[in-house]
Amino acid sequence: MGNSIQCYKPLVLPLCLLALTVGSPGLAIPLSSPVYAVTLRDGITAFAGVPRLISVTTTNNTIRAWSAAYYFTIELPEDASEPLKKLEITQTQGFDVPRYEAQRTRVFAGDRRNRGRSFSIEEVAIAQRTLTLMLEEPIPPGTTFTVGLYPVRNPSVTGVYLFGVTAFPHGEKPQKAFLGFGRLHFYRTPWI
Template sequence: MRIATLFGITLSFAIGIGGATLPVTQAVQLRDGTVYFVQPPKLVNATTTYKDVNVWGGTYYFTINLPENAGESLQKVTIAQREGTENIRYNLNDTRAFVGKSDAYGGLRLRKESRLTLGPVTDERDTRTVTVNFDPPVTPGQTVTIALRPVSNPSFSGVYLLGVTAFPVGEKSHGQFLGFGRFQFYSNRSNWWFP
C-alpha cells in the first residue's frame, strides 16, 4: 500500500489486519522509479578454499546478510575484480548459492534443501564483473552464501580485491556496494626447485 510521497521518495508498508501486528516492510522508491534497500545487506565474509596460485578446483564463498528490515528482496549480486595482477576467469555454470554461512574452511554447513535457485550468471570481461541473479529473489531476513568457482586460482601471487554489490528487486534498482572480498594468493614453494 503506497502511503506517502515526500521529496520524491515513496514509502510503502504492510498494515495490521484484524488486530494482528504484521512486520513493517518499507520500500524506498524515488520519483524516477529507482528502488533502494531501506536497510542495505551486509557482506559478512569472503573466503577461498585454496590460497596457493594455480590451484584448480577451488571455490570463492561470499556470505551476505539481508536484514529483515531491508524493505526489498535481493534480486542480484555483482562481484567485480578491482585489484589483482591477473584477471580471474570463472566456471559460471558451477555457480551455486545457499541459505547459510560458510565455515572457517570455506565449506558450508547446510542441508540440501537450503540451495537457492539461480537465474542467469554472467561475466562481463571488460569490467571483470560477474553477475549472479536469484530466481526467485532472496527475501529479507536471510543469510545467503554465493559459491563462485574459478577456472583456477591466479598464476601470480598477491592481493586480489573483489567488490561485492547487491541490488534490490525492481526494473530500475540502485546497487548498494557492500565491501571487498580480499583474497591473498601465495606462491606454492613446494613446487619450486632449489639448488
C-alpha cells in the same frame, strides 16, 4: 512549525503520510507497506537496511591451484524491506583474472560450512572483471546466504586480490547498494 506535519489520531495517519509523500521531493512511502520500505516516486526500489558482506573465503589460496572455490557470504537484514534479485562481483585489484566456470556457480542459505536451501540462478554473466548473478527467485530479507564461485584455477600471480560486491533489490528500477570489498590473498608454496 515550518513544513512539519503532525498527526495525532490513528485514522488521520494515512492522510498525513500522503501529505508527506506529496510534499517531499522524490520519496514516496507506500501506505500499504511498513514505513521503513523505500520506494521512490519513479518506481526505483532500494534497500532500507543495506545488506552486509560478512566474509570472503577460498578453499585453497595457493597460486595455480585447481578445484578451488571462492565463497562470498552476505547478510540481507530483516529491515532491508526488499528482497535481493541481483549481485555483481567485480575484481578491482590483482594482476591475474581467474576464469570462472559459470555453470558451477551456486547460491545457498547459510555459509560454506552450514549450508541451507539452494536458490535458483536465472543467469550468470561474465564480462572482463565482473561476474553478474541474476537470481530466479529473489532472496527474502532476514536471510544470510553464500555465493560459491568456481574458477578454472587460481591466479598464477601471488598477491592480494580485491573483489567489490554490489547488491540490487527486486524491482523494475533497482537502486544498487555497494556492500564493500572482499579480500583473497594467494601465495606461492615452497615447492612451486
